Amino acid sequence: MQRLIPTGDAALPVAFTEAPQPVLEPGEALVKVEAFALNRGETFLLEHPRPELVPGKDIAGLVVQPAADGSGPGIGTRVVGHPAQGGWAEYTAVPTHSLAVLPDTIDSVRAAALPLAGITALRLLRTVGSLAGRRVLLTGASGGVGHYVTELAVGAGAEVTAMTAMPARGERLAELGAEVVHEVTAAQGPFDVVLESTGGPDLSVALSKVRPGGMLVWFGQASRTPVTLDFFHLLSGPERVTIQHFHYAGAPYGSDLATLVRLVAQGRLHPEIGRVADWTKTADTLVDLRERRIRGKAVLLTRGTR
Structure with missing residues (x-):
């Protein structure tokens, strides 16, 4: 599969690489990523990336392999998720406690803009x-x-x-x-x-x-x-x-994601999407986000890519 990894280059902060599909840990589901969102804080991490950094925390997509322990959504379920890392890829492993099911009324672009923010x-x-x-x-x-x-x-x-x-x-x-x-x-x-x-x-x-x-x-x-x-x-x-x-981090995230999904579905929360692009444009989008040239969330689509 294709994955984006850090380069350490400020002008071209990520590049594609071939990687094996994730091997699931207990309590994890495999999600085919349809869309992922970028966060400005992630642009700072990419300036001097740690060797183990595999970026990507805001994703939406389709469960293609449910958790072996039976927890979480089943195969074919549309979900929004907040993995610890690894979301800028065709497939990613997400703990089932950090997934929420998406209704048909919420597309993957708006869903991907929800998690971290x-x-x-x-x-x-x-x-x-x-x-x-x-x-x-x-x-x-x-x-x-x-x-x-x-x-x-x-x-x-x-x-x-x-x-x-x-x-x-x-x-x-x-x-x-x-x-x-x-x-x-x-x-x-x-x-x-x-x-x-x-x-x-x-x-x-x-x-x-x-x-x-x-x-x-x-x-x-x-x-x-x-x-x-x-x-x-x-x-x-x-x-x-x-x-x-205050720092937001601390799994599980599923309940909060479900709340956000419900608020969007009820018309009480409106994600602001400043840019939607193919994920081949991720590097350029990261630079624009870092330099504050994007108003609202930036969302990248993996559909139709290599």
Whole structure:
């Protein structure tokens, strides 16, 4: 089968190679991949790839070999999945606890755009609890996580301010019901909750906009600039603010994937697809995603390839 592997070349970050089909571990199903999505964080991993890196975490396709233990969907079932790696391939092994069945109403392109960003958004919002009537500031809202967080939070009754440096992206976030600002200094606090994903100087500014007793959840560092917090500066800001680190990872993912699928099927969540292309264009698409030339998710199709 064909698989994409890292090259270490920034201009051509992945290349095709021949590889054997995966040998299934207990509790895994073999999925014929129809579509996979790229994540901007993956472009950073490809800059200096680890020798064992086999990329690909967001896939949709067809079960062609069910798990031997009888768990999970049967042969011929359309699924969305979140494997630990190996999804940029014609076939991939996925733990059955990290698969969800797709209805006929959801195509593989939209399904592939759900896993990492959608699971992150769900789990992030669960971390802060009930949102009805609460004021929420989301920094770094340009990516897929920002889209899903905004739509889900507004749908849950929150008053959302979304910060994005990209005017075109801001238009979409405004359509979803957010107030849009392009610098964190322009956000009008105080906020009950701040969801911070840019790092650098933005975190300390965002922290100053939390109400006394509120919460800041730090879930990313998109600027790739480390954060420095001055304890004495914090003393002059809001009191009793909780700062919490968040990372989405931790299988099983199947239940969250099923929730995302249900929300899409009900018209309550709308994946934003910025590019759909044949997977022979993966390298170029990764470069464009890294350089922020794609608005929304980038999805690659394996159908019709070699």
